[in-house]
Amino acid sequence: MKFLMKNSWSSIQKPLSNAFDDDWQWNSDDRSDAVRILNNGRIVNFHIDWSSGTAAIRGNKPINIYRNCKYYWEVLLKDRIFGTSMMIGLTTSKAKLYSDSYINLIGENKFGWGLSHKGLVWHNNQWRQYTKPFQENCSTLIGCLYDGHNGTITYYKDGQCLGIAFGGLDSIDDYLYPTISSTAAQSQFILITAKREFLNLQDRCRHVLRQSYSFEHHYGWQQILPKRIFQYLILHEEESESIEFNQQQNQVK
Incomplete structure (x- = not known):
């Protein structure tokens, strides 16, 4: 150091x-x-x-x-x-x-x-x-x-x-x-x-979409968007980081 x-x-x-x-x-x-x-x-x-x-x-x-x-x-x-x-x-x-x-x-x-x-x-x-x-x-x-x-x-x-x-x-x-x-x-x-800092273009796009649209009413969006895209858009930051944390812990093990 x-x-x-x-x-x-x-x-x-x-x-x-x-x-x-x-x-x-x-x-x-x-x-x-x-x-x-x-x-x-x-x-x-x-x-x-x-x-x-x-x-x-x-x-x-x-x-x-x-x-x-x-x-x-x-x-x-x-x-x-x-x-x-x-x-x-x-x-x-x-x-x-x-x-x-x-x-x-x-x-x-x-x-x-x-x-x-x-x-x-x-x-x-x-x-x-x-x-x-x-x-x-x-x-x-x-x-x-x-x-x-x-x-x-x-x-x-x-x-x-x-x-x-x-x-x-x-x-x-x-x-x-x-x-x-x-x-x-x-x-x-x-x-x-x-x-x-934004992690990548995908992360930046999610941020812009969240600022532009409300995803509180899930049913309508589920009918329009592919399942994976919809799940990514509604995933809270804390959940994303929890997934990242668990992946890193598994790599250590």
Whole structure:
């Protein structure tokens, strides 16, 4: 695993802006007790009264089910930005989600890759300066682009690309989950957007058809469309990923 040197700053359009809406939320079953979730799993509050350590939460599905795909997600860090460490990144299910010390939790070991509000990137308990520290007590929008084909993570700050932060993630066999952590009392993170690259032309066509037509009334469509096409069109994303997950598990066995 390696850090990659940051590219020169560039102001570009947000990645995957026209891609598939990846419907995941923060996972109420995979979090520290110091975390509270609101708004159907999109808003996370840390340390409601006071902070006595570092808390974290993972997303409810991995972003590398499709191994060679790109994923992009954005989190708004609300204006209580301060303290030892507020982080956004990726972890495997083996990374812990709480510490009774104030630490950089995402990246404290080999199971996490994270960016802290102090501009440091962390992995395997090693760090380097990646960007300027975030302005304290000022809301900041952080985007995270995972490129499964090249095995890289690139961050965006308030819409501006900061360059590649990590490489070598294509060699990771475990599933990778979006993860956030904080040491700051009463801090809040909001999941703004989550996108997935289209897998192929078929995937893109299904997306366009779903946006153009309603398939809620199955009977009429069943009379018109071939069975396989109809079943593919009504298959929910979660079901598609479940099939993909089971196929990969069977290959491992």
